[in-house]
Amino acid sequence: MTLLMPAPEPEILSRRDELLARLRAILPAQSVIADETARRAYDCDAFTMYRALPLVVALPETVAQVQAIMALAQEMNVKIVPRGAGTSLSGGSMPLEDGILLGLSKFNRILEIDYENRCARVQPGVQNLAISKAVEAEGFYYAPDPSSQIACSIGGNVAENAGGVHCLKYGLTTNNILGLEVVLMGGEIVRLGGKHLDSELYDLMGLMTGSEGLLGVVTEITVRILRKPPAARGLLLGFSSVEPGARCVGAIISRGIIPGGLEMMDKATIDAVERFQPCGYPDDAAALVIVELDGTAAEVDLLVGVVEQIARAEGATTTKVSTSEAERLQFWAGRKNAFPAVSCIGPDYLCMDGTIPRGKLPEVLTGMEALAREHGLRVANVFHAGDGNLHPLILYDASIDGDIARAEALGADILRLCVAVGGVLTGEHGVGVEKRDLMGEMFNEVDLAQQMRVKCAFDPAGRLNPGKVFPTLRRCAEMGAMHVVAGAMPFPDLPRF
Amino acid sequence: MTRLAPRDETELAEALRAANASGAPLKLTGAGSKTQLGRPATGEELSLAALEGVTLYEPEELVISARAGTPLAEIEALLEAHGQHLAFEPMDYGPLLGLAFGQGTIGGLVAVGGGGPRRIKAGALRDHLLGFRCVTGRGEIVKSGGRVMKNVTGYDLSKLVAGSHGTLAALTEVTFKALPKPETEQTLLLTGLCEETSLAALRAASGSPYEPSGLALLPRLTAPLRLDVNAAAIRLEGPAISVARRLDDLRALLAGRGGDFEILPQAESAALWRALRDAAPVAGQPGQAWRVSVAPSDGHALVAGLREAGASLLAHFYDWAGGLVWLCFEPAPDAHAALLRTVIGRLGGHATLIRASAEVRAAVDVFQPQPPALAALTRRVKESFDPAHILERGRLRAEF
Numbered sequence: 001m002t003l004l005m006p007a008p009e010p011e012i013l014s015r016r017d018e019l020l021a022r023l024r025a026i027l028p029a030q031s032v033i034a035d036e037t038a039r040r041a042y043d044c045d046a047f048t049m050y051r052a053l054p055l056v057v058a059l060p061e062t063v064a065q066v067q068a069i070m071a072l073a074q075e076m077n078v079k080i081v082p083r084g085a086g087t088s089l090s091g092g093s094m095p096l097e098d099g100i101l102l103g104l105s106k107f108n109r110i111l112e113i114d115y116e117n118r119c120a121r122v123q124p125g126v127q128n129l130a131i132s133k134a135v136e137a138e139g140f141y142y143a144p145d146p147s148s149q150i151a152c153s154i155g156g157n158v159a160e161n162a163g164g165v166h167c168l169k170y171g172l173t174t175n176n177i178l179g180l181e182v183v184l185m186g187g188e189i190v191r192l193g194g195k196h197l198d199s200e201l202y203d204l205m206g207l208m209t210g211s212e213g214l215l216g217v218v219t220e221i222t223v224r225i226l227r228k229p230p231a232a233r234g235l236l237l238g239f240s241s242v243e244p245g246a247r248c249v250g251a252i253i254s255r256g257i258i259p260g261g262l263e264m265m266d267k268a269t270i271d272a273v274e275r276f277q278p279c280g281y282p283d284d285a286a287a288l289v290i291v292e293l294d295g296t297a298a299e300v301d302l303l304v305g306v307v308e309q310i311a312r313a314e315g316a317t318t319t320k321v322s323t324s325e326a327e328r329l330q331f332w333a334g335r336k337n338a339f340p341a342v343s344c345i346g347p348d349y350l351c352m353d354g355t356i357p358r359g360k361l362p363e364v365l366t367g368m369e370a371l372a373r374e375h376g377l378r379v380a381n382v383f384h385a386g387d388g389n390l391h392p393l394i395l396y397d398a399s400i401d402g403d404i405a406r407a408e409a410l411g412a413d414i415l416r417l418c419v420a421v422g423g424v425l426t427g428e429h430g431v432g433v434e435k436r437d438l439m440g441e442m443f444n445e446v447d448l449a450q451q452m453r454v455k456c457a458f459d460p461a462g463r464l465n466p467g468k469v470f471p472t473l474r475r476c477a478e479m480g481a482m483h484v485v486a487g488a489m490p491f492p493d494l495p496r497f
Numbered sequence: 498m499t500r501l502a503p504r505d506e507t508e509l510a511e512a513l514r515a516a517n518a519s520g521a522p523l524k525l526t527g528a529g530s531k532t533q534l535g536r537p538a539t540g541e542e543l544s545l546a547a548l549e550g551v552t553l554y555e556p557e558e559l560v561i562s563a564r565a566g567t568p569l570a571e572i573e574a575l576l577e578a579h580g581q582h583l584a585f586e587p588m589d590y591g592p593l594l595g596l597a598f599g600q601g602t603i604g605g606l607v608a609v610g611g612g613g614p615r616r617i618k619a620g621a622l623r624d625h626l627l628g629f630r631c632v633t634g635r636g637e638i639v640k641s642g643g644r645v646m647k648n649v650t651g652y653d654l655s656k657l658v659a660g661s662h663g664t665l666a667a668l669t670e671v672t673f674k675a676l677p678k679p680e681t682e683q684t685l686l687l688t689g690l691c692e693e694t695s696l697a698a699l700r701a702a703s704g705s706p707y708e709p710s711g712l713a714l715l716p717r718l719t720a721p722l723r724l725d726v727n728a729a730a731i732r733l734e735g736p737a738i739s740v741a742r743r744l745d746d747l748r749a750l751l752a753g754r755g756g757d758f759e760i761l762p763q764a765e766s767a768a769l770w771r772a773l774r775d776a777a778p779v780a781g782q783p784g785q786a787w788r789v790s791v792a793p794s795d796g797h798a799l800v801a802g803l804r805e806a807g808a809s810l811l812a813h814f815y816d817w818a819g820g821l822v823w824l825c826f827e828p829a830p831d832a833h834a835a836l837l838r839t840v841i842g843r844l845g846g847h848a849t850l851i852r853a854s855a856e857v858r859a860a861v862d863v864f865q866p867q868p869p870a871l872a873a874l875t876r877r878v879k880e881s882f883d884p885a886h887i888l889e890r891g892r893l894r895a896e897f
Contacts, residue, residue: 116700116794117820139706161649168646174653175624188870195792197820198611198621199660200847200865201875201893206623206656210649227706254557256580256677295708296746299739355645357558387646388558427647435650442650443640450639450882451652457877469651 003050003433005467008098012078016055019078019100023058026068031106033057042101045083046148047091047434049350049404054081054095061106063183063219070217071187073100079463080185082213084124084156087148089351090432092160092212092468102217104155110134111220117195119178121222124155128162131223140225143170146428147339155218161210163428165261165335168386169294170226172428174209179222182208182215185459195222207454212430213465215458229294232260233304234328237311238285238318242266245287246361248314249385252291253358255310257303261292262386263335266365269342269380269393273334276341281334282318289385290331338382342393349380350394350407354418355427358388367417368392375410377403389427390418416441431469439471448472449479501543506630506638506669512543513667513887514636522890525663527566527602531609533594535662536863537855538892545604548669553644556581560627560644561675565604565668572603576675584676585622586613586774593780593852604668610660613774614711614732617703617817623659625674631658631666634883644672657878663889664897665882679734684711684766685747686759687729692716692815693797695729698751699818700793702731705750707743710734712818713773719814720781721772730761732770776851778814779825785832785853786825791846793820800824802840808833828853834861841865864893 012019023032033039034056043051055078060066073080079099086093095101107123110131114120115138122131128149131142145164146152152162158180163172170176179193192205199205208215239245245264252259265273267286274281281288289311293303304321311319322328334341342349356364365381372379378395392414396407415425419441426435439448448470456476458464466473501523503509516523522540526532546566553562556579563572569587576582587606591598607629612621619625628642641654658665687698692714699712711732715722722728731747733740748758761769772778779786791799796819803810809827816823826833832853841848847865850858867875879886879897886897 114792114794115704117792118704140704161653163647171620171624172647172649174656175620184870184874190868190871190874192871194845196790196795196846197616197817198623198790200849200867202661202665202878203610203623203656203659204871204874204878206653206659207878209656210653227704230706250557253559253677256680258677295735296706296739296742298742299736302736302738355643355647357555357560357645359555359558384647389645389647422643423645424643424648424650426650427645428649430649431651439651442643446637447639447641448651450633450637451641451654453881454652454654454657454878457874457881 005052005096005433006473008096012055012098015076019076020056022072023056023069026065026072027058027060031059031061033059042083042095042103045086045088045091045093047089047094047432050091050094050433052095052097054101055098057101057103059103059106063181063189066183066217066219067187067189069100069102070183070185073463074186074461077461077463079466081465082159082217084153084159085127085151087152087156088160088430088432089353090426090430090434092430092432094433096467104153107155107219114195115140119195119222119224121220122154123220124158124218125153128152128154128157135225139228141228142223143176143226144173147336154221154223158209158218158221159211159213160430161428163389165263165384167384168262169258169260174206176224177205177209177221178224180205180208180218181220183217183219185461185464193222210430212432212469214455214469215464229260231297231300232292232294232328233300234322234331235291235304235307235311236318236320236331237289237291237316238282239287239289239315240317242287242365243362244315245289246385248289248311248316250358251310251314252307253386255306257306259291259386260294261290263290264288264383264385265335265338266381268378269338269382272341272345272380273337276337276344277333279330279334285318290335335382339393342380342395346395346397348396348398350396350411352390352392352394352411352414353426353429354415354423355387355389356418356421356423358385360421360423361388364390364417364421368414371410371413371417375406377406377410387427388423412438433468436469437471439469453479501541502547504547506548506632509667509669510632510636510638513632513634516887517634517636517885520885520887522887524889525667527605528568528600530596530600531590531605534590534609534851535892536858536895538889540890543667545667546602551575552670556675559646559675560672562644562670562672563603564670565602567603569601569603569606570599580678581675582678583625583673584615584619585625586615587622588613589775592775592777593786603671607659607668607671608661608663614713614770614816617712618708618710623656626655626659626671627674628672629655629658629668630670631668633666634885634888639666642672646674662892664879664893665888667888681737681740681763682732682734682766683740683744683763684761684769685731685733685744686761687731687751687756688724688759689726690729690754690756692727692800694754695727696797696815696819698754699729699731701750702747703793703818705747707733707747711770714815714819715778716814719778719812721769721777730769732766773816776823779812779823782812782825784811784825785828785857786823786851787837787848788851789822789824789841789846789848791820791822791841791844793818795844795846796820796822798844799840802843803836806836806840808836830857831861832857838866
């Protein structure tokens, strides 16, 4: 284990009994999980490399209970780690041994569907896909569709600003929500946005989205729902190597076409997928590009023709156009199976999430191959090619001594490479604990201090999900959160933390 | 009054460090086209105009970066030459504020945020700002975000600076998504219905699969069309074949509601939406102008509520299928803020006073008042960037 989390505070551990008693005064007995075996179920999220046993798991089901817990935590100076469905790939909801794990799974109701205003009010524990299911009969859907959408919760999506395969055209979570209700440390409630567009003064809703549970606990979300496009067709394009595939992606976008989906897979992934569950991908292709065009039928048919032409011009060895809904889904089947398929050849994998300027793809791929050789590991690649978001899957075997450390080291090198070409550490999975110690590759001390000061504005005692996102823990007062001019505080009437 | 005009980011940081130490407030300007927005701020003027120039433009990567003082017109012309645009359709405040067209810098645009008619489909400025560099009120050079389309590394501070009116930091460089311009556009007008029925038709279009990129209602006699009946305008953009088909489909969807259809071809359609983007229906009237954001289905209730209460409306129109309402009132000392905010308090949403004299803008809440917990949080966020309140003091609130 190389990951250092803030050391459990003995002072907190010593008051566990008092904390449990007071939590039981707020929640029904079965909603306070104190038993060690039961707590084990919560010792990690989908980033399973590191685990910790939470001090206690609290499962509130009303906003008043969340407020009471947040007030209690502040009063007792206890840490809180919020958790949705536990599907974070970056350890965003990894528990703390001296922290309350605040599970929002009981907030599982869709409160209102308002077609007139194209939105729905939902609780944070509602599963992502459940929103689309609830509105599909009327022809609507909720656009962001992370691969984990059958499991992940909308609250977790907000915390991580989750994406999916349709981001390039339809945006991430942040572009698809209208309102949030947030409980702050201490128990105060703020409502941000609503059914109307855009914020009054600072866009705190935008700030909250993707803040990884470090600023507040979201208890209600107003999401925007979209009308399903009447037609969608897929193209499956095979290439003899990654370079022409990448050029084809660039050429499509240069023509002014923004496809609903634009994905790419390398040879290692294609092979893994075909072994896992054959779906008819061409066996001579070293790179596959899947394009989905959606809109009205006339427009889709027109654009399919244009994309086909572009693909041929870029030397595609296969160009297949879906002629039925079943065939379109068949094109996607392999892509959707990519992660489980790769885990069959792994046997373990570490999923990276860098984003790069799309044009750097060939350079980064070559670089990654060299790095993988250096570390003695293999990498399979799936990309959200349209927006340059890479998911290199580093294959390792946890039962081999030192393999985990090698995989992590390779992952870090790959992300450094992404940053070096103008990209970023994470496109949609979040920093969490996984990429926390790499933040310095992208941001200098001053950049990070400003982000931490924003955190201080929400959580001056640093009790909400500490140890995530930022490589160092610093006290708010230390960073000059308070500013003194000529011996006097500005606006002395304002209460200070 | 001396005018500070740093030549680069380093000089700017020096100036802001000095101000932070002395507590002397500064007003940030670029082209000076937006000084009438928000409350009047106090302090010495600091010009960012010298921080100028496009620093990166890669059309095939859909990304453009420019220093904050770069004229917006220059950026728009460059994008236009490559068949691209800023898809959120930034408003030109010139006509409304009695200034010339086409002024303003990209930094000033970020400072006021917002989005035009296409907001409903393409998002607002906040959705297109990928990253930035700035000097905070502490005088520290800070960067956030990046130049790639998808990025969740660290807090999304781009959202915070968009629309912050320069109260958090002086921007030095901003990076935007540049998206392909639609090939063609046409507008379907549905005329002759009452406001309520027209708005219901716009909401029906909004919930249709025909991807409207503009949904506005011009009350009768309103500029720029000045028809003698109400006109609901629905813009469709895309390849010609697709626009033509969707126009037919929309007519079929909206038939049976009464009223008459008319189609505005490309040039007329473009002119109409440019005028609506710049709030032409209220810009030409002499009164005090408000911009109100409500749930689309509440747009009509807002105007009806104001009329019931006897408000002296000179002009109004709706955008965003009723979700955005522009109002122009007979001038009053409080700009009708009390009445307007009572009605909005019932409905939810927010109202911003856009055009009024400096005295009026100093006397009333230009921006929607916030409940205490949110107001306190807003202030703490402000102070996390600008602890001495040196930037645009008084712009957002009398107390900061």
